[in-house]
Ligand SMILES: O=P(O)(O)OC[C@H]1O[C@H](OP(=O)(O)OP(=O)(O)O)[C@H](O)[C@@H]1O
């Protein structure tokens with residue numbers, strides 16, 4: 277998914293950006309980067325790895341200035357090369373750096389136009405480098421030595437006209453300030469907030485509100501779909517709706533899995549939405565199986581815990597933490613290869629036998645995607661002596677690829693693709709399987725903010741809100757980015773030598 281952060285401060289921002297990145301680390305574990313700006317100079321450190329591993333003291337000392345942006349990456353395009361870690365930089369015009377969460381669906385066409393018409397050079401296969409260069413080209417079109425906020429917002433409008441897909445972005449324009457914008461469909465989340473200091477007001481932009489909380493910033497609001505904001509070098513906030521017909525379609529998977537429960541997205545508390553997912557899931561179980569024989573409800577840590585708690589409560593059954601999580605193993609779903617994901621589930625979770633022995637257990641997970649977790653966990657529950665193992669997912673079956681920032685490019689890798697409940701149940705080895713209904717999931721989220729009319733429901737129903745995702749596009753994507761294709765590409769990849777990086 278990727279986590280992004282931007283900060284316009286009144287004192288050096290390096291440490292605050294680092295801390296904010298550790299708070300959005302759950303969105304991307306593969307690479308991290310920070311770029312800061314002091315006067316005319318930009319400073320960059322980025323590399324593969326977790327935030328805590330990428331930045332050593334010597335790097336932090338070099339990241340000078342009161343303005344900066346940061347990124348932690350979960351790749352959905354290009355390669356895993358550290359050259360594609362973000363922020364990305366282009367010198368012309370003005371010196372611009374950008375960090376992006378999401379995925380462009382018209383990257384191929386844009387790449388071609390950037391070469392042929394805009395005469396721009398791209399050095400990586402990253403779609404984020406494309407987004408950066410479209411923004412840079414559009415800023416250059418103004419041809420001004422001195423930029424005004426209007427010029428910056430016109431460039432954001434042009435980005436919206438040219439780009440399709442999911443994108444939330446933070447950028448620095450050297451000499452002008454911090455810019456942030458959100459795609460006109462409102463797929464990817466982006467919030468901003470501020471805090472008062474003795475030297476004036478500071479602004480922070482982030483993928484999730486939890487980053488603002490932890491850093492002591494007050495959440496002002498979400499960026500509206502299509503909106504652009506600029507915090508200029510005097511610390512003044514400017515904002516503008518830059519899209520012609522914006523709509524709000526937040527990604528359902530943020531609420532199901534990606535976001536931290538203590539975040540608020542589009543005015544919906546993720547925590548409360550997950551509790552409501554638990555309520556409706558329990559209702560369904562009760563409806564379909566009123567005389568159930570479930571002895572205990574057990575969550576699969578971490579993300580399912582909030583929903584599981586409420587399932588147990590509504591069913592009137594005990595809630596027990598039967599699986600312990602190794603706190604030093606990250607999220608398995610966002611790991612890059614299937615082998616690593618599979619191995620990490622066992623390393624990450626271990627059963628407490630006494631909670632399983634001789635019991636009928638209902639395991640709850642937030643979602644079943646490839647089935648990597650559920651298959652192994654059900655076997656572990658059996659090995660621990662469970663009598664019957666039932667399984668329930670707080671999300672509906674995931675049947676279609678994601679093209680907006682989640683690395684699920686191939687339908688064939690999804691366990692629910694072209695399979696019915698009975699077939700999935702058998703494949704994961706459960707005695708019974710329950711899925712949340714899509715209308716119930718929508719309602720669980722919408723109850724937090726009835727003004728949200730639409731959602732990006734694509735992984736559940738194959739409807740893509742940007743309107744440009746054809747069967748042809750999906751089959752090309754599957755060919756290029758399936759686990760097998762990725763493995764082969766990375767093995768034969770010559771690598772990109774990074775132009776602007778230091779060790
Ligand atoms: O069917 P799968 O392909 O296994 O994907 C779904 C699982 O992956 C995620 O867990 P993850 O370990 O990534 O993170 P978590 O600790 O936040 O639950 C999610 O919470 C499910 O448990």
Ligand SMILES: NC(=O)CC[C@H](N)C(=O)O
Pocket residue numbers: 277278349350351352353354360376377378379380402403404681682
């Ligand atoms: N998950 C994301 O937001 C990925 C951002 C971008 N497409 C990349 O691959 O780096």
Ligand SMILES: [Mg+2]
Pocket residue numbers: 576577578579580641642649
């Ligand atoms: Mg999980």
